[in-house]
Amino acid sequence: MLLNTAQEVLVYYINMNIQEIKKRWLSNDGENTIKMVLRCLERGLALSSIKGLEMYCGRWDLRGAKLSSLEKEKRINIDSYSYSHKLGTLKVRNCNYASIDFSFADISYSSWEKVNIENCLFEGTKGKETRIVASKFKRCIFRNADLSGSYININAGTDSGTISQVEFINSNLSKCLFYFTQIENSRFEECKIKETDFDGSRFKNCVFKGKIESAWFKGYSENMRKSVFKVFNPGNLKQLKNKMENIDFSECEIQDVMFENGINLERCIFPKKGKYIIVRNLPLVYKRLKEIIKNEWDGELKRVSLFWIDNLYFSKKKQEMPIDIINKECTTDYFPTELYLTFFNTLETINREINSDQPKV
Numbered sequence: 001m002l003l004n005t006a007q008e009v010l011v012y013y014i015n016m017n018i019q020e021i022k023k024r025w026l027s028n029d030g031e032n033t034i035k036m037v038l039r040c041l042e043r044g045l046a047l048s049s050i051k052g053l054e055m056y057c058g059r060w061d062l063r064g065a066k067l068s069s070l071e072k073e074k075r076i077n078i079d080s081y082s083y084s085h086k087l088g089t090l091k092v093r094n095c096n097y098a099s100i101d102f103s104f105a106d107i108s109y110s111s112w113e114k115v116n117i118e119n120c121l122f123e124g125t126k127g128k129e130t131r132i133v134a135s136k137f138k139r140c141i142f143r144n145a146d147l148s149g150s151y152i153n154i155n156a157g158t159d160s161g162t163i164s165q166v167e168f169i170n171s172n173l174s175k176c177l178f179y180f181t182q183i184e185n186s187r188f189e190e191c192k193i194k195e196t197d198f199d200g201s202r203f204k205n206c207v208f209k210g211k212i213e214s215a216w217f218k219g220y221s222e223n224m225r226k227s228v229f230k231v232f233n234p235g236n237l238k239q240l241k242n243k244m245e246n247i248d249f250s251e252c253e254i255q256d257v258m259f260e261n262g263i264n265l266e267r268c269i270f271p272k273k274g275k276y277i278i279v280r281n282l283p284l285v286y287k288r289l290k291e292i293i294k295n296e297w298d299g300e301l302k303r304v305s306l307f308w309i310d311n312l313y314f315s316k317k318k319q320e321m322p323i324d325i326i327n328k329e330c331t332t333d334y335f336p337t338e339l340y341l342t343f344f345n346t347l348e349t350i351n352r353e354i355n356s357d358q359p360k361v
Contacts, residue, residue: 042090065105118138118139168189169190275328
């Protein structure tokens, strides 16, 4: 094999090392160790009780272990919508775990319920469609991990878990579904965030870097287990509000991201470069814009623009928001370019006129 660059050489030896790490679990001793590991994980027993299990860089070494596999798959049909619910063999509940290295391990389709996980490393971990319920993650690192399609901190009553001092780096969070977990002092750096629903996750002191595409951030949860909340009054729900305290998006490319349900973005830092509009005084801005559209525009331009305002940019889910950020250009070419330009240029002009006395973001 001819390797042309230092980068290719490095990747080659890293891959070789990963294969060796995984291979050690295929021996009789390795398979027996895995069985004992699974027994400890599922029963909440200490990994230190496993003879022969070693530590690597201060963490219990489960690197490359296959800890979960697909057990069964349910097809769920709701009205005209159908989706697949996959269940894995690993099911962990009511346990505390600290200092474990899950790097390159496979925990796909596993279930973690009311679990405390601290100082654990998930480097290159396979965790597709993992189901997490009301669990606490503290001082963990997810680097190059695949969590795509996962349910992250489904609520159990008013408990939707916490994510504190956690780093998500170059990880796949696409199509993940969050609930109203508390996310504090954490980083999301160069992750794949696409079709990701952060729902009413309560963010505080967090940093995002890289591209965020087709994602949702909400002032309060829509994904919560609603059967539990039927006895709640509105005052209870306000206590679970996502306040977006000190959230830094300054080094992000925000594309088709929806902020909804009365979310307050006043304590967020947004990109200073890029094709965005920071809309303030939404009721006044969109009232003025609708007046112009109704009185001066016609045809498809008028119809589509009014639809966008009523269903996207000033829908019921946005009417309690003090400010909003939207793309100045739409990312699709479904409508003529002239339509996009006319709508967003007019919106930007009205927003600037109404908020001329407001400080710039």
